[in-house]
């Protein structure tokens with residue numbers, strides 16, 4: 140039995156050399172957990188990186204001291220987290236670099252990583268938007284604007300369910316935003332098949348757990364504000380709006396997205412209100428969603444009237460989609476749920492790695 144197991148691991152291991160920058164953050168911790176357990180990466184421990192400067196919370200220390208939940212034993216060697224240097228990445232022959240960093244830092248480091256021959260999966264919003272009017276919300280500055288524009292043009296929005304073949308060949312994958320993922324996956328099949336009356340507008344009312352804001356506490360994510368509370372924010376201006384417009388092919392007056400902060404650690408639930416364009420029934424809608432996601436193992440379409448809940452997707456890489464059609468046959472409510480740190484961040488990043496490497500899309504994620 141043991142022999143059969145080790146043979147299976149040996150034949151599956153790829154030898155691919157990966158690295159994670161930002162491993163001390165929430166998304167970085169999930170990436171470390173997923174990559175260490177990934178069947179294709181057995182035998183090649185990823186390089187885990189903290190900040191360049193010595194003051195980092197993650198400067199040269201053990202991964203298990205940083206994230207005790209990842210420890211696989213009570214003693215012995217643990218993967219190291221070392222300060223970020225390009226030389227180290229190069230010396231270790233890094234082929235795929237994950238960046239789980241603030242947007243500005245990603246925008247600065249991605250051009251160099253690509254120039255050094257690495258493929259990059261960036262979890263930030265720095266490279267997701269192609270229309271400069273949408274991207275302006277980030278107020279990013281490029282040392283070499285022309286080079287950044289070329290890189291932006293080549294960046295692929297990392298939603299495997301929509302862009303699988305482009306991701307497979309991409310050097311730079313811009314992992315989607317967490318709210319955006321939940322809303323895009325619910326709407327794309329119905330918009331692409333013309334089932335929604337876009338002139339009547341779509342409302343996406345989304346709610347997220349507090350980990351979506353990252354580990355640094357702010358007045359609005361502090362326990363005393365977030366616990367026992369529910370609050371709206373980012374009305375008319377949240378930076379994920381651009382992702383919705385670009386990925387769904389909508390005009391800005393065709394969708395209203397409002398995020399809310401939920402008093403839970405993780406998970407997103409988006410309730411989406413739309414009008415049907417024709418006489419589609421619940422059967423037609425379910426058939427359209429199922430057919431669109433027939434080859435997408437990380438999307439689970441619920442039967443009509445079976446609405447997803449955060450509890451059922453937390454700690455998984457699934458996006459669950461459910462819906463109900465109004466008694467008038469014209470109004471549609473979709474509910475889309477995911478874990479913001481997994482399908483909304485690190486899980487989707489590993490799903491993209493699988494696609495880039497030609498592996499089974501759900502490997503290491505089930």
Ligand SMILES: NC(=O)C1=CN([C@@H]2O[C@H](COP(=O)(O)OP(=O)(O)OC[C@H]3O[C@@H](n4cnc5c(N)ncnc54)[C@H](OP(=O)(O)O)[C@@H]3O)[C@@H](O)[C@H]2O)C=CC1
Pocket residue numbers: 160161162163164165166167189190191195196197238239240241242244262263264315316317350351352353354355479480483484
């Ligand atoms: N949280 C979520 O649900 C989602 C997050 N994202 C995106 O993923 C990225 C990471 O998010 P998240 O993990 O939540 O953020 P955190 O705030 O939890 O972690 C940020 C990480 O970046 C590191 N960092 C900060 N500044 C620098 C710098 N100048 N140089 C190097 N490292 C730096 C931090 O290191 P240190 O410990 O030293 O401070 C930490 O490791 C962000 O771009 C975020 O927008 C995307 C989708 C969902």
Ligand SMILES: CC(=O)N[C@@H](CCC(=O)OP(=O)(O)O)C(=O)O
Pocket residue numbers: 262263264315316317318347348349350351352353379398400483
């Ligand atoms: C609850 C919460 O604060 N969520 C974050 C979105 C998290 C996410 O998807 O991150 P990026 O798009 O920044 O990568 C927010 O609204 O800013």
